[in-house]
Amino acid sequence: xxxxLSSLVVFVSLISPAAAQVPFGEASTVKEGLEIGASTSEIxxxxxxxxxxxxxxxxxxxxxxxxxxxxxYDVVVTLEGPKDYATVRRKERVLGIWMNTQSMTFEQVPExxxxxxxxxxxxxxxxxxxxxxxxxxDHLPLNPVGYIPNSGLIGxxxxxxxxxxxxxxxxxxxxxxxxxVSSSLFRASLRLPANIPDGMHMVRAYLFKSGALIAQKEMxxxxxxxxxxxxxxxxxxxxxxxxxxICVLIAVITGWGxxxxxxxx
Amino acid sequence: MTVYLPIAELSVNIFIILGMGAAVGFLSGMxxxxxxxxxxxxxxxxxxxxxxAVATGxxxxxxxSISGAITHFRRGTLDIKLGTVLLVGGLAGAxxxxxxxxxxxxxxxxxxxxxxxxxxxLSTIGALMLQESVRAMRRAKxxxxxxxxxxxxxxWVHRLPLKMRFxxxxxxxxxxxxxxxxxxIGVLTSIMxxxxxxIMVPAMIYxxxxxxxxxxxxxxxxxxxxxxxTTMVQAATNYSVDIVLATILMVAGVIGAQYGVRVGQKLRxxxxxxxxxxxxxxxxxxxxxxxxxxxxxxxxxxxxxxxY
Numbered sequence: 001x002x003x004x005l006s007s008l009v010v011f012v013s014l015i016s017p018a019a020a021q022v023p024f025g026e027a028s029t030v031k032e033g034l035e036i037g038a039s040t041s042e043i044x045x046x047x048x049x050x051x052x053x054x055x056x057x058x059x060x061x062x063x064x065x066x067x068x069x070x071x072x073y074d075v076v077v078t079l080e081g082p083k084d085y086a087t088v089r090r091k092e093r094v095l096g097i098w099m100n101t102q103s104m105t106f107e108q109v110p111e112x113x114x115x116x117x118x119x120x121x122x123x124x125x126x127x128x129x130x131x132x133x134x135x136x137x138d139h140l141p142l143n144p145v146g147y148i149p150n151s152g153l154i155g156x157x158x159x160x161x162x163x164x165x166x167x168x169x170x171x172x173x174x175x176x177x178x179x180x181v182s183s184s185l186f187r188a189s190l191r192l193p194a195n196i197p198d199g200m201h202m203v204r205a206y207l208f209k210s211g212a213l214i215a216q217k218e219m220x221x222x223x224x225x226x227x228x229x230x231x232x233x234x235x236x237x238x239x240x241x242x243x244x245x246i247c248v249l250i251a252v253i254t255g256w257g258x259x260x261x262x263x264x265x
Numbered sequence: 266m267t268v269y270l271p272i273a274e275l276s277v278n279i280f281i282i283l284g285m286g287a288a289v290g291f292l293s294g295m296x297x298x299x300x301x302x303x304x305x306x307x308x309x310x311x312x313x314x315x316x317x318a319v320a321t322g323x324x325x326x327x328x329x330s331i332s333g334a335i336t337h338f339r340r341g342t343l344d345i346k347l348g349t350v351l352l353v354g355g356l357a358g359a360x361x362x363x364x365x366x367x368x369x370x371x372x373x374x375x376x377x378x379x380x381x382x383x384x385x386x387l388s389t390i391g392a393l394m395l396q397e398s399v400r401a402m403r404r405a406k407x408x409x410x411x412x413x414x415x416x417x418x419x420x421w422v423h424r425l426p427l428k429m430r431f432x433x434x435x436x437x438x439x440x441x442x443x444x445x446x447x448x449x450i451g452v453l454t455s456i457m458x459x460x461x462x463x464i465m466v467p468a469m470i471y472x473x474x475x476x477x478x479x480x481x482x483x484x485x486x487x488x489x490x491x492x493x494x495t496t497m498v499q500a501a502t503n504y505s506v507d508i509v510l511a512t513i514l515m516v517a518g519v520i521g522a523q524y525g526v527r528v529g530q531k532l533r534x535x536x537x538x539x540x541x542x543x544x545x546x547x548x549x550x551x552x553x554x555x556x557x558x559x560x561x562x563x564x565x566x567x568x569x570x571x572x573y
Contacts, residue, residue: 048269084568085568086566086567086568087373087566087567087568088564088565088566089373089564089565089566089567090563090564091560091563091564091565092563093559096557097377097381097556097557098556098557098558098559098560098563099374099377100373100374100377100565103373111568157564160564160566161564161566163564164562164564164565164566165566195274229269229271229509230271232271232272232508232509233271233272236271236272236500236504236506236508237504240500240501240502240504241497241500241501243500243506243508244496244497244498244499244500244501244506245497246508247324247496247497247500247506247508247511248324248327248493248496248497250328250508250511250512250515251324251325251327251328251331251493251496251511251515252327252328252331252493254328254512254515254516254519255327255328255329255330255331255332255335255515255519256331256332256335257519258328258332258519258520258522258523259331259332259335259336262332262523
C-alpha cells in the first residue's frame with residue numbers, strides 16, 4: 001500500500017499585500033518572511049513502502065514585487081533524517097585479498113537527506129556560504145571524529161560518503177523540486193526513499209534573495225514505520241531475549257513437527 | 266513475490282529463499298549434515314549481510330538438527346552423558362565466539378574474517394573428503410577390503426587425566442579433549458553460523474575413537490543446544506537473527522531434508538561423499554574468488570554509533 005503522501009496538504013498563511021501592512025515610509029526595510037506548515041506532523045509508512053513524494057507548500061511574505069518579477073528569490077527545502085555517526089571504510093588489496101584497511105567516522109550526520117530547490121544550489125549562493133549554513137549534499141558538515149593528519153584523505157572519504165549515500169537513495173536532490181505556483185506561493189516536492197529511516201525528521205526551508213540567505217523556517221516531521229515487519233524490528237531491539245527465545249521455539253517446533261509428520265512407521 | 270526481511274533490511278524473492286532452504290535441506294538429508302556451512306555462504310551470495318546470515322544460519326541449524334537427534338534418540342544411538350560434556354565446552358566456546366564476532370564487527374573486519382574462515386575450512390575439508398572418497402572408490406573398483414581400523418588403539422588423547430566413563434559409548438575417556446572439541450565447535454558455531462557436525466563427526470571418530478554408531482546422534486544433540494544458545498546470544502548482543510528469513514529457511518529445509526534422506530539411501534556412500542566434497546569445494550572456491558576480485562566499490566558506509 002502506497003500512502004499518498006502528496007495529499008499531505010500544507011496550510012499556507014496567505015499574504016496580504018505587503019504595502020498594506022507596512023507603515024508609511026518604511027516599505028524598503030520590511031523583511032521578507034517564509035511560511036511553511038503541514039496538515040500533519042507524522043507520517044506512517046507501511047512495511048511494503050516503495051518510496052513516495054512529499055509535497056510541501058509554502059509562501060513568501062512581504063516579498064518585493066520587483067525582485068519576484070526578475071526571479072531574485074530562490075527557495076531551498078530539505079528533509080533531514082535523524083542524525084547519527086557514520087563510518088566510512090576503504091578496502092585495499094593486502095596479500096591479494098581485499099580488506100578494509102582505513103576507516104573514518106563522521107560526527108552526527110543525517111541518515112537521510114532530501115533536497116528540493118528552485119535551481120542548482122551552487123548557482124543560488126557561493127560554496128563557502130552554503131558550507132557555512134550546511135545546505136546541500138555537498139555542503140553538509142562532515143567532521144571526522146578524532147584527529148586525521150592527512151587532510152587529502154578526509155576529502156576522499158567525504159566524497160565516498162556522499163557518493164554512496166546518493167547511490168543508495170538516502171541522499172537525493174532535485175534542482176527543479178521547488179516551483180512557484182503563484183508569484184509568492186511555492187510547492188516543494190521532496191522524495192522519500194524506500195529505505196527512509198524512522199524517527200524525527202526535520203523539514204527546513206531557506207529563502208535566498210539575490211544569493212543571500214534571508215529567512216529560514218523549520219518544521220519537525222515524525223516518520224513512523226508500521227506493520228508486522230516494524231513490530232519484528234522493534235521486538236528484536238527492545239526485547240532481544242524474548243525475541244531470541246521465539247526464534248529458537250520456532251526452530252524447535254519446525255524440527256520436531258517435521259519428525260512427527262514424516263515419521264516412517 | 267517479494268518479502269521484506271526486517272533484520273536484514275532488504276526485500277528478497279520468497280521463492281529463491283524457499284528454494285535455497287529446500288535445496289540445502291535436501292542435501293543435508295542426503296548427506297546427513299546440518300547444512301549450516303552451505304546455507305550461510307548461499308545467503309551471503311544472495312547479498313544478505315554476513316552478520317545476519319551467520320546468526321540466522323545458526324537458528325536454522327537448530328531446526329534441522331532436532332529431527333535427526335530425535336531419530337537417533339529413539340534408536341538409542343545418542344550418548345547423553347558424552348553429549349553433555351561436549352555441550353559444556355560448546356556453550357563456553359559459543360560465548361567466546363559471539364564476543365569475538367562483536368569485536369570483529371566493531372573493527373570492520375567481520376565480513377572478511379567470516380569469508381576467510383569459510384574458505385580455509387571448506388577447501389580443507391572438501392579436499393580431504395574428496396581424497397578419501399576417491400581412494401574408497403578406487404578400492405571398491407579393485408575389490409580390495411578397506412584397511413582395518415583398530416578402535417581399541419590408544420593415542421595421546423587417551424593418556425590425559427580426568428577420565429570419565431561413558432556407558433552408552435562404551436568408552437573410558439578423559440573429559441579434557443571432549444570439552445576442548447566442544448569449545449572449538451562452539452566458537453565456529455557463533456562465528457560461522459554452522460552446527461559444526463562436519464568437523465565434529467570426523468574428530469570424534471578419528472581423534473577420540475568414539476564408536477561410530479553413537480557419533481552422529483551425540484553430535485546432533487550437542488549441536489541443538491549450542492546453536493539454540495548461539496541464536497539467543499546473537500539476538501541479544503548483535504540483534505542479527507532474522508526471524509522471517511529463518512522461518513522460511515527452516516520450513517523449506519525440513520521438508521527438503523525428508524526427500525534428501527530417501528535419495529541418499531539409494532546412492533552409494535563413497536559416491537555420495539565425493540559429490541558432497543565437490544560441492545563443499547565449489548562453495549569454498551566461490552568465496553575465495555569473492556575475496557580476490559576487485560570489489561565494485563572499495564568504500565562502504567556503516568551507520569550507527571561508534572560502537573558499530
